[in-house]
Amino acid sequence: xxxxxxxxxxxxxxxxxxxxxxxxxRKMPELIYSVSATTRAPRAGEVDGxxxxxxxxxxxxxxxxRDALLEHAEYVGNYYGTPREFVEKTLSEGxxxxxxxxxxxxxxxxxKFPEGVFVFxxxxxxxxxESRIVGRGTESKDKIDHRLSxxxxxxxxxxxxxxxxxxxxxxxxxxxxxxxxxxEHCKRERIQxxxxxxxxxxxxxxxxxxx
Amino acid sequence: xxxxxxxxxxxxxxxxxxxxxxxxxRKMPELIYSVSATTRAPRAGEVDGxxxxxxxxxxxxxxxxRDALLEHAEYVGNYYGTPREFVEKTLSEGxxxxxxxxxxxxxxxxxKFPEGVFVFxxxxxxxxxESRIVGRGTESKDKIDHRLSxxxxxxxxxxxxxxxxxxxxxxxxxxxxxxxxxxEHCKRERIQxxxxxxxxxxxxxxxxxxx
Numbered sequence: 001x002x003x004x005x006x007x008x009x010x011x012x013x014x015x016x017x018x019x020x021x022x023x024x025x026r027k028m029p030e031l032i033y034s035v036s037a038t039t040r041a042p043r044a045g046e047v048d049g050x051x052x053x054x055x056x057x058x059x060x061x062x063x064x065x066r067d068a069l070l071e072h073a074e075y076v077g078n079y080y081g082t083p084r085e086f087v088e089k090t091l092s093e094g095x096x097x098x099x100x101x102x103x104x105x106x107x108x109x110x111x112k113f114p115e116g117v118f119v120f121x122x123x124x125x126x127x128x129x130e131s132r133i134v135g136r137g138t139e140s141k142d143k144i145d146h147r148l149s150x151x152x153x154x155x156x157x158x159x160x161x162x163x164x165x166x167x168x169x170x171x172x173x174x175x176x177x178x179x180x181x182x183x184e185h186c187k188r189e190r191i192q193x194x195x196x197x198x199x200x201x202x203x204x205x206x207x208x209x210x211x
Numbered sequence: 212x213x214x215x216x217x218x219x220x221x222x223x224x225x226x227x228x229x230x231x232x233x234x235x236x237r238k239m240p241e242l243i244y245s246v247s248a249t250t251r252a253p254r255a256g257e258v259d260g261x262x263x264x265x266x267x268x269x270x271x272x273x274x275x276x277r278d279a280l281l282e283h284a285e286y287v288g289n290y291y292g293t294p295r296e297f298v299e300k301t302l303s304e305g306x307x308x309x310x311x312x313x314x315x316x317x318x319x320x321x322x323k324f325p326e327g328v329f330v331f332x333x334x335x336x337x338x339x340x341e342s343r344i345v346g347r348g349t350e351s352k353d354k355i356d357h358r359l360s361x362x363x364x365x366x367x368x369x370x371x372x373x374x375x376x377x378x379x380x381x382x383x384x385x386x387x388x389x390x391x392x393x394x395e396h397c398k399r400e401r402i403q404x405x406x407x408x409x410x411x412x413x414x415x416x417x418x419x420x421x422x
Contacts, residue, residue: 120399122406133413144417148410155406163394164402176397183374183394186387188331191375195333195366199359202344206355 002194004032004095005184006087006113009177010106011121012154016167020121021100024174031181032090034099037063040078053083071101071108082109096181103157110160117184119177120161124168213405215243215306216395217298217324220388221317222332223365227378231332232311235385242392243301245310248274251289264294282312282319293320307392314368321371328395330388331372335379 009021025033037053039060048054055063060079063069072081082099090097099109110118123132133147158164163180167173184190220235222228236244248264250271259265266274271290274280283292293310301308310320321329334343344358369375374391378384395401 119397122402130409130413134417141417144413148414148417152410155403155410158399158403158406161399163397164399164406165397166402176393179390179393180397182387182390186330186374186376186391188369188372188375191333191377192366192369195369195375198341199363199366202341203359206345206352206359 001094002190004091004093004097005181006091006109006116007031007096007098007177007181008106008109008113008116008118009098009100009121010103010118010161011167012123013102015121015123016170016173017100017102017121020167020170020173020177021098023170024098024177027174028178028181030095032095032097034082034087034090034097036080037069037072037083038078038080040080055079070112071105073105084112087113107157107160117163117180118161119180120158120164121173122164122166125166212305213401215302215304215308216392217302217320217327218242218307218309218388218392219317219320219324219327219329220309220311220332221314221329221372222378223334224313226332226334227381227384228311228313228332231378231381231384231388232309234381235309235388238385239389239392241306243306243308245293245298245301245308247291248280248283248294249289249291251291266290281323282316284316295323298324318368318371328391329372329374330391331369331375332384333375333377336377 009017009024011017021033025031035049035051035053037055037060039055039057040052042048042052042054046052046054057079060072060081063081063083064072068084069081070084070087072079074080082101082105087097087099099106101109106118109116133151134144165173165176165180220228220232232244236242246260246262246264248266248271250266250268251263253259253263253265257263257265268290271283271292274292274294275283279295280292281295281298283290285291293312293316298308298310310317312320317329320327344362345355376384376387376391
């Protein structure tokens with residue numbers, strides 16, 4: 001059996017990763033969601049193992065020490081991280097798993113899972129990008145220069161990704177990510193792997209029948 | 212503007228390339244179909260430039276001499292080939308074009324267009340593959356051995372392809388090919404190219420406003 005795919009959805013903050021990921025999970029109930037570990041206290045209604053794996057600080061530091069996290073970060077005094085075991089278990093069961101994560105975390109995951117499918121979510125359009133940079137035409141040259149250099153830096157981060165998806169409409173962005181997942185399942189290397197396994201077992205069976 | 216994609220649909224004979232390609236064109240009217248050149252006479256209802264580009268033998272040999280064909284072959288006394296100019300023109304207009312072709316022709320196209328998207332159409336399933344090889348269990352070991360080696364050879368051809376698609380149901384096979392086309396348009400390199408062009412023109416405009 002082929003392993004599942006690890007799909008990593010990332011992109012600049014404010015681009016709508018969470019909204020797109022939630023919509024995608026509604027459309028693809030078979031897609032497993034990578035649940036993060038955190039040391040922050042559960043909020044009302046949050047369920048351990050569904051929203052987060054809730055950990056004490058000691059447990060979390062122990063996970064770091066055991067290399068049990070694909071990535072982790074500290075944010076306003078709490079730790080957040082991606083448990084490696086849940087991802088590994090899901091993939092080895094042949095199921096796809098999606099991880100929604102900010103850009104720095106995604107790059108750390110890439111170091112440990114270079115075979116993942118890395119998707120960068122972009123603002124709605126080039127026009128939107130332009131108006132974010134140029135503003136209403138009343139901005140100073142220096143301000144625009146600064147925004148241009150930030151945009152160029154963000155685009156350089158793109159280098160580590162396999163795909164880039166414009167988030168123009170949630171449904172369209174979801175459709176593109178679904179297409180990417182389908183296409184990745186049709187990659188020749190994956191299918192060839194299945195076919196060779198099949199041919200090998202047929203050959204073995206045929207040689208066995210000789211005795 | 213980004214160039215269009217050249218999609219090459221191929222696979223073993225009898226697998227249903229023509230049927231899947233026709234269904235795909237109905238679903239994707241924006242997808243341009245690569246029209247072949249031939250020296251065979253038009254049949255009733257066939258239109259030059261739609262079904263084929265009809266050529267005399269002299270014209271066809273001249274196209275070969277001018278390297279105006281991406282590939283060509285002779286079949287029961289007539290020549291068939293893929294005119295390069297139509298493909299080039301379509302791609303440079305930013306439109307996608309599909310070429311349905313047998314395996315040897317596809318490999319020749321790959322030499323001239325390595326950047327094409329090469330899709331190999333497979334029989335309905337591994338089970339189908341198995342029953343094609345093993346038959347009803349009453350076949351001789353030698354016969355099965357021969358079929359196994361043919362299957363292994365066909366699978367080796369797969370090495371040159373980017374994707375493999377099972378033709379279990381026409382709609383499903385079409386859906387996978389559509390997904391592949393969508394995903395290829397989301398490839399990071401393509402989008403990054405668009406974004407850099409945009410950023411370059413914004414930078415130029417911003418520097419221009421300084422004067």
